[in-house]
Amino acid sequence: MKVKLKAEPPVPPGTVILTAKPFAFVLKSKLRSDRCNHCFNRAKVLRCSGCQYLYYCSRECQKQAWNEHKYECNYLRKIAPRTVPDAAHLMARIILKLQRGGDQEKDYYSATGFRKFKDLMSHYSDLKEDAKRMEHFASLSAVLLDLLGESNLPNTAELMGIYGRVCVNSFNILDPEMLAIGTGIYLSASIIDHSCDPNAVAVFEGTTLYIRTIKQFSTLDWKKVRITYIDLLNSAPARRTELQTGYYFLCDCKRCLDSEEHLLMNSVQCPDSACIKPVPVVSALDSDRVCPSCGHNIKSETLKQYQELLDFTLQQLEVMKDIAYVCKVCLKKQQGLFHPLNIYHVKMLDLAFESSIEMCQWEQACQFGAEVKQGYRRYYGEFHPLTGIFHLKLGKLLLHQQHVQKAWEELLEAKRILAITHGENHILFKKDFIPLLIQCENELQSEMRL
Numbered sequence: 001m002k003v004k005l006k007a008e009p010p011v012p013p014g015t016v017i018l019t020a021k022p023f024a025f026v027l028k029s030k031l032r033s034d035r036c037n038h039c040f041n042r043a044k045v046l047r048c049s050g051c052q053y054l055y056y057c058s059r060e061c062q063k064q065a066w067n068e069h070k071y072e073c074n075y076l077r078k079i080a081p082r083t084v085p086d087a088a089h090l091m092a093r094i095i096l097k098l099q100r101g102g103d104q105e106k107d108y109y110s111a112t113g114f115r116k117f118k119d120l121m122s123h124y125s126d127l128k129e130d131a132k133r134m135e136h137f138a139s140l141s142a143v144l145l146d147l148l149g150e151s152n153l154p155n156t157a158e159l160m161g162i163y164g165r166v167c168v169n170s171f172n173i174l175d176p177e178m179l180a181i182g183t184g185i186y187l188s189a190s191i192i193d194h195s196c197d198p199n200a201v202a203v204f205e206g207t208t209l210y211i212r213t214i215k216q217f218s219t220l221d222w223k224k225v226r227i228t229y230i231d232l233l234n235s236a237p238a239r240r241t242e243l244q245t246g247y248y249f250l251c252d253c254k255r256c257l258d259s260e261e262h263l264l265m266n267s268v269q270c271p272d273s274a275c276i277k278p279v280p281v282v283s284a285l286d287s288d289r290v291c292p293s294c295g296h297n298i299k300s301e302t303l304k305q306y307q308e309l310l311d312f313t314l315q316q317l318e319v320m321k322d323i324a325y326v327c328k329v330c331l332k333k334q335q336g337l338f339h340p341l342n343i344y345h346v347k348m349l350d351l352a353f354e355s356s357i358e359m360c361q362w363e364q365a366c367q368f369g370a371e372v373k374q375g376y377r378r379y380y381g382e383f384h385p386l387t388g389i390f391h392l393k394l395g396k397l398l399l400h401q402q403h404v405q406k407a408w409e410e411l412l413e414a415k416r417i418l419a420i421t422h423g424e425n426h427i428l429f430k431k432d433f434i435p436l437l438i439q440c441e442n443e444l445q446s447e448m449r450l
Contacts (some may be wrong), residue, residue: 011217014420018211025184038065051076088143107187122164176428195226196255214383265343278339327352346375369394388417
């Protein structure tokens with residue numbers, strides 16, 4: 001008699017499919033006196049009496065960190081008061097851990113599947129052909145020689161293998177607002193490949209990594225789980241270049257091969273006010289083009305104007321990221337010419353939104369937020385941590401400006417997304433979102449009673 005195997009249940013969006021602790025990690029050196037070097041919480045911190053280099057928020061955190069820190073403490077004291085580059089510090093921790101048998105450490109991503117440090121790809125041959133990375137490697141090697149001494153360093157080939165694994169497999173450790181505060185190596189999570197159309201996301205609490213699904217899986221197959229390694233708010237050529245340069249592969253996901261999205265990202269707005277659909281721009285040398293939706297003629301002068309403004313926009317995105325005024329100038333010039341979903345228009349709106357917040361220009365930030373919303377949804381997808389945080393920020397701004405009904409709508413959308421990307425037990429959800437939602441609900445009820 002054949003035994004019928006029980007079918008694995010489907011995996012809905014919002015499911016935590018992996019929880020991982022780092023094999024090795026470092027806090028950004030510029031944050032070491034502001035955050036605990038063990039739990040990464042922002043707090044009043046005290047310096048380690050041994051090395052006088054790292055800081056901890058409590059005796060408990062220092063005690064927990066000592067299991068690893070005790071092997072590096074004397075080396076850090078020797079090099080003080082100089083600052084160790086983050087990459088060199090991470091490599092030093094890995095080197096010292098491997099010397100203690102860390103090469104045998106297993107990190108499981110399933111009941112039977114696991115990864116060791118040696119299983120991580122080093123891209124050794126690619127590194128040797130990468131002049132920029134080889135220069136960086138030489139610089140880090142000199143720092144490590146000074147920090148650890150020659151007797152503690154592996155041979156050049158092994159050291160390059162460690163460097164390659166750090167380059168290609170590191171995760172930026174993110175705070176609740178998705179800002180990088182450190183770097184870590186997570187062995188089990190290294191099994192997950194990239195897609196510009198991901199079905200899972202990586203979020204953090206402290207240094208703990210959670211992989212959460214954002215799409216339905218019929219069954220959990222690790223070969224099909226995809227996260228994104230890069231910021232998705234870029235054109236396909238830019239994303240592919242970044243992946244080729246940083247990770248040594250050419251992305252062939254469906255978004256990178258989507259010619260329609262590529263044309264949308266580089267489109268002008270149809271000048272017919274009854275249409276305003278996107279008109280793709282292939283080249284500034286194009287002769288007159290015709291709107292594919294309404295047949296309206298787009299003159300070559302308009303295409304030339306678009307190219308000139310595109311060049312100006314790219315320049316400002318590169319060199320003036322924090323100046324709200326420049327964003328406003330760019331956006332004013334783009335109005336009526338760039339389609340609302342042109343990728344460079346969306347990126348400029350995003351910068352304008354963040355810059356306005358930094359400059360406490362709340363009403364203007366609300367306006368930019370309303371305009372950039374559809375771009376977030378189009379290019380980050382329905383569920384993305386940044387989209388959820390964006391709606392949370394916009395809801396908070398609208399509430400501050402007494403636009404209570406609009407704030408409520410944004411916060412409900414934030415709740416829908418964050419419940420999937422972060423989960424209702426995440427500190428962002430409990431500490432930042434829930435109090436704001438309660439405040440908004442109370443103010444909404446007060447308005448209704450008036």
